[in-house]
Structures are given as C-alpha cells and as structure tokens.
Amino acid sequence: MSGNRPATSMDVARAAGVSQATVSYVLNDRPGSRISEETRARVRDAAERLGYVPHAGARTLRTGSSGVVLLAVPDIPQGPLATGLLEELDRELGGRGYTMVQYGARRTKGVAAAKAWAELRPAAVVADTSRLTRAGIEVLRAAGVRAIIGMGLAPVAGVPSLRTDHEGVGALAVRHLLERGRERIVAVVPREEGLREMGLARLRGARSAGVPVTAVDLAFDEGAAAAFAASLAGGEGVFAYNDEYAMLLLAAFHDAGMEVPGDVAVIGCDDLPISRLTRPRLSTVRPDLSAAPARTATLIDRLVRGMPCDDVDLWTLQLIRRGST
Amino acid sequence: MSGNRPATSMDVARAAGVSQATVSYVLNDRPGSRISEETRARVRDAAERLGYVPHAGARTLRTGSSGVVLLAVPDIPQGPLATGLLEELDRELGGRGYTMVQYGARRTKGVAAAKAWAELRPAAVVADTSRLTRAGIEVLRAAGVRAIIGMGLAPVAGVPSLRTDHEGVGALAVRHLLERGRERIVAVVPREEGLREMGLARLRGARSAGVPVTAVDLAFDEGAAAAFAASLAGGEGVFAYNDEYAMLLLAAFHDAGMEVPGDVAVIGCDDLPISRLTRPRLSTVRPDLSAAPARTATLIDRLVRGMPCDDVDLWTLQLIRRGST
C-alpha cells in the first residue's frame, strides 16, 4: 500500500477528474475563486484520500525562493535563544508564513557554511556573527537570500544584528556592587571555549563603570575556585560572569570559611531557577528576553520585504538583589 | 553587483564554454570521469567566479529525495539530545552525506506536523514519540520518507525507537538507596509539563526494585520543597528525579535543619557540573550518552538503505556516589 512514489498534484487532478491547474488553484485558495464549491470539495477530497503533500522543492523551484528561515546560531542552554524563545519565534514566523529551521549543529563558518545554507534558497538566514564572513555574506546574497542577520558580539558590517548587550550586564553588576559599598571589584572571565568571548564583553562593560576592575580567568573547576578564594583579601565585590560561576564561587567561599556577603559579595547573571537555592540567595542580573521573538520576527519579515532595518536589542537588563551582595 | 538572480549551472556552462551537462558531471564528480582535467578546471573556476551554488530544491525534484534528516525532538537542555550530542550527530550524518536539520521548535503533532515535515521530502524523520501518530506515520511513508524513527518514552508501533531508559534510572537509584541501608524510599515526580512523563517512567523503574516506593508530586518551588521536607519522618532515602530537584531538596532540608545523609539520603540524576557544588556533594545517576550519536546515525543510514533495524539504546547508566547517600 505504501511502496509507490508520492502522490503529485497531477495524481490528485486525475482522481478528482479535473486539470492539474485546478488542483493548484483549489489547494492554494487562489483569490480568483471562480471554481465551483462542488469541484473544490472533489479536489480536496481526492487530495486527502491520496495523502497528497505538496513538494516544497518544486514550489521553491517555481517561485524562486522557499519560505525557510534558516537559523545557524549556537544552541547554548539558557543562552539568548533558549528553548522557549525559539518556540515563540517559530510561532511568530509561522504566523507570517515562514518555515523556521535550525540548520545542523556544527560550527562551520565562512564560505563553506554559507554555500551549504544557500543550497536551500532560504528567504532568511540568522547566523552567529562568528560564522559570517564577508565572502560568506556575498555567497548568500548571490544565492538570493533576502534577509541576512547576524547575532552575537561583534557586529558584522553590512548586515543588521540581533544585539545581546553583554557590556550592559557587566556595567549593571559593577554599578550595583559599588552601590553596595564594595570598592575593589573583581570580574570573572570563564576559560571555557564559547563562553570566553562573552566573558570578555561583560568585562569591558564592568570596566566602563570608571573604577579599576581586576579580571580573573577561571575554569569551571573546584580547585581553581578554591585558589581564587584564597587569593582574595576580603571585602571584594565579585561579578561572577553568570549564576553557575557564582554558585561555584559560593561553594568555594563556603569551604574557605568566608562569609557572603560579609567577607565578599557575589553577583551572577541569568537568574536561573537553581540560583534561588543558595544560602545566601544569589543576586543576579536578569536578561529580559520576552520581547525578543516578536522583534526578531519583525526584523526578518521587514528585511525579506526589502525594507531597511536597524539593529535590534534582544534583551533588557534588570537587577535582582537577593542576599549575596 | 548582487541584484541579479542566482547563477545556475547553465550560467556556469556558458561561462566555461561547455554544456550544462558537463558542469553537472564535473561538480558532482561523476565516476565516468571521461572529462579532461583542463575542462574540469575551467568549469570549477567558472563556478567559483559566479558564486554558483546548486539548488537543493531542483536536485530534490530531480532525484526524488533530499538528503535531509529532519529532527523534530524536544530541545531540553541536558536532555538526551543536548547540544554536544547534536553536534556529534550532525558530524556523523554529514560524513554519510546527509544534511541534518531541526524542524522548527513548536510542538505540533500528528497529521498536521507530518504533512509539514513531508513537504521537504526528507530522507529521514526523527520525531518525539509523542508527536507521531499512526496517521502521521502513514503520511510520511506516503511522501517517500525512507526512515521514520521515534524517540521517547512510549514506543510507537511499526517504527524503530531511540530508547532512553528512564525506568533504569529509577531502578538504579533505588537499588543504591537500599544498599545504603535506607528502607523507606520516596521518589519525586516533577509537576512540570514535559518533565512529568519522564518522572512517571522513572517512578515505574523505582518501583521495579520490589520495595514500596512513595511517590510525591512536586513543583520546582521552595515552598513545596519545604512542605515536603516537613512531611518526612527521618531516615528516608529520596530519589529526587534529577540533580536540579535534588538541589532544591538539599536547600529545603538545610533550611529545615535536617542532616544529609544523616537524617535523609538524596540522589539525583544527570551529573550536572553544578551538582558537585553542594555540601554534601550529590550522589547521582549519570546517563552515558557517548555512543548515542554514532548509533543514531547508523540506524538512520541503515533504514534509509532499506535494511531492517531494531530499537537502539541511547544511553547506559552509571552510579556516581558522592556524599548525599
């Protein structure tokens, strides 16, 4: 029963006793609806019976572009495009007639990556800025991709960006530590590949507050954290990069017999659910991403329609003070 | 310079002064390599100059199927197909000539979802079992999808599954608690949508050990955890569903003045990095997923080639005893 080749609109036409064009008209609800309700019913019925599904490739070939929005962004949990946000973005794009797709998961970049993406003739490509090169962008343009959007730290010349304000995180955290009376500020920069760049951006922001900030490279490792704890004189305010690093430090400070926030103040970022579980509870910078999906979808849609667009801010920042500062 | 329509293989042929068929032969490295090295060079050069990228839709139309492996699986952080695993799977599939794609992010299911997937004429579809219905599978089959694979708790009749042994997690955790001398066993079942089903599966496994197990529905919430802590008589062994829940409980027990593991033993699951940060350190069940990508890729490839296949186990389990039990 299922060894045959997929049904085509021609098959549907035959089954319904009409021409293939009529099938196309009916199934796409062409405005010039000069087709009798009875014919329409026959066509729809035949399509259903045959399990007809249109061939996206053929449609793309005919119309020149697929409605695919291709995402090539890092999939960091709790990162800017975390699960719930992608779901929401998918909904927004679906409502506008696009098909959202995450391309692969490898971190290929440059021209090779651009060629692979371009084969699908997507309407839009959203890629991490670290994966977009000038030549790669040229490949996408040449392949007819209408919207090319960068996402990440370093903006790419010539394409609009989805901005994630990491500098702002550092600045807000340090400003808060200063307000709480800390004078010596330390900022943690994670050693992990992929996190390091964001750490450096947050450090830049931390330094923008105008006071000296000591940067400390730190691996996510208890030994390193213990050494870091031992290196403190007491009285510092530590911006721990994110909540997980903050929890690492809290454990190290605890083991070293240091009081938080008495001996040292700690602030993280992300407002993870588990960060409420520490004692004292963790102060944190919370990125509010609720507007991101709608903004991103609007940006994509406008670019596809050929309207000029500015960069978009994905989040706004909010300080959550709990007890560790 | 870039307002034109994308270059086609015909354009390349003209630029290289050969026929379009020759272009196809050269770029696809056809075995009948009866084409002079000099011609090949001219063709490749022209393709490069024009920024030629083949049209995946046209190829799919011609050959009948795209090399796309379509993933429609939940994107739970630390879930079975977490970031690193997807990356590895992508590499495995890429090496076999497939293009891995995650379709959207919405949790559509059944026939509607299947039709949307089928439009792309993918070679394979890997979908959460909760999204596959009999009718949906029929749609995919009819559209020529060679490999249909379920992933999740309840296996779907007629399609091979990627199994994640949640029962085994519960069984291993409880067996360990019993070995440590705990007699009254409590298993936490999360209230959260999406986690609940896995919690119930783990509970089934916990009960398979042969001793009575008290199930406790718990929201990820400090108040609920405090109430749970107050409800214990002391001496219990608690399987906390996962590490995050275990950390929630550890905080609640701490606040209630209960000693771990003296008054109550706790074991989690996942071996998250942060779970090493609690005091006492958290015992946990670690799912070893290192073999999953290769196994999955092999399964997909075999199915596409028409070979019959059995289910595949994605992980094996390992007990990590630290100090909370």
Place this chain on the structure above:
DNA sequence: TTGTACGCGTTATCAA
C-alpha cells in the same frame, strides 16, 4: 469556470 502550456534548475539518458 476550467484546461493548456510553459518554465523554474537539476540530473540522467542517449546520440554524436
């Protein structure tokens, strides 16, 4: 109101 005919870019067959 419906059907005919063409073209989109690719691959594959066949003839030169």
Place this chain on the structure above:
DNA sequence: TTGATAACGCGTACAA
C-alpha cells in the same frame, strides 16, 4: 569526451 534533450512537481498567464 561532450552536447542535446527529457523529466521531476508546481504555479500561473492565457486560451477556451
């Protein structure tokens, strides 16, 4: 060795 040519499934201008 290479070059026409057909076919894949769909959308649409135009004819009937």
